[in-house]
Amino acid sequence: MQHAKSESDVTSLAPSSPSRSPKRHVYYVQSPSRDSQDGDKSSVQPSPMESPSHHSFGRHSRNSSASRFSGILPSAGRKGRKRNDKGWPECDVIMEEGKYDEFDDDKKFTRRCQAAMAVVGFILLFTVFCLIIWGAGRPFKAEVAVKSLSVSNFYIGSGADSSGVPTNMLNFNGSLKLSIYNPATFYGIHVSSMPVNLVYSEFVVATGELKKYFQPRKSRRTVFVHIEGTKVPLYGAGSTLQVGSNNAVQVPLMLNFTVQSRGDVVGKLVRTKHRKRISCPLKIDSTSNKIIEFNKNSCDFS
Known part of the structure; x- marks a missing residue:
């Protein structure tokens, strides 16, 4: 004996028909708020919806969300800095590479100046010494x-x-x-x-x-x-x-x-x-x- 389908049964089975889209699930991505300095506050952003009837839209949505998520991470890293034991925010060390030829040239120039001054000083001292000896020996005729x-x-x-x-x-x-x-x-x-x-x-x-x-x-x-x-x-x-x-x-x-x-x-x-x-x-x-x-x-x- 078959029972007649009630109106409620028809209503519950309606969403499963192939002519209609399935129920879309909504999820949220939580990222730190830009106004927060400590990284405690966060904002909620809805992710794009996927639709089975538009496959290209789903792929585009996943790529867009991935790129959006990756773009949020550097911001979170800058705003939500870690703190050390003393409570000061830790700063990343920036390694700068460059040529130090200018500093080497300055050092070489300084060394040359020092060597030249040493030679001139020695000559002056030796000249004074010779003059003293010459003056001491002058009276002996x-x-x-x-x-x-x-x-x-x-x-x-x-x-x-x-x-x-x-x-x-x-x-x-x-x-x-x-x-x-x-x-x-x-x-x-x-x-x-x-x-x-x-x-x-x-x-x-x-x-x-x-x-x-x-x-x-x-x-x-x-x-x-x-x-x-x-x-x-x-x-x-x-x-x-x-x-x-x-x-x-x-x-x-x-x-x-x-x-x-x-x-x-x-x-x-x-x-x-x-x-x-x-x-x-x-x-x-x-x-x-x-x-x-x-x-x-x-x-x-x-």
Whole structure:
């Protein structure tokens, strides 16, 4: 026996007919509110509906919701920051990559400046040191004393020069004795001389030269200079010579020379140089060869 379908049964079965769409289920996505700083408040947004009769719409809805959900996550990450133990919000560390050539160039430039300043400072200090040493060694001048002139041969006679002009001729041969003292306490000296000249009436009648030598500090040394002149023409100057009773001739002469000394204080970088000009007047008797002594007042030093 079949029962007649009631109106309520027909109504309950109506939604299952294929001509009508099934009941749509509604779901919600919860995301943090933009106005909340702590991430506690959230907003509810309805998701798009899917319809069996429009398949493309369903796929589009799923893609749209997925993209919308993924777009919400960064916002939630920015707004809903985590907090540390002290209650301060944690910040993400941003790693920045870039070239540091500018900083390297600054460091290289700074190092070069420091090296240049160090070199300049060393040069200045060394220069000041050299000046101090030079000033300390400057007062130490070589002391020269003329002791004697030993005459081996002295002769004046008539003759002729190289061109045949008749005139008085002079020959001289002797040795000059000098005493040189180096008062420097911390360096030796190199001693030499300019030509040692024996002059008669502005004519150089004999000459010699002190050979260069080295003299240690705080030392005294006696040196000899050989002076010689052979057949030196006197021309008109010979007429003024004084002749003695025994035909002896008194010849006034002048001994002129310069002694040079050089001290190497700091190698060749710092040197001290001194010159001493010496002039000694004397008279020589042409008939007797003897030693002429000198004292402190016999010569002029400058």
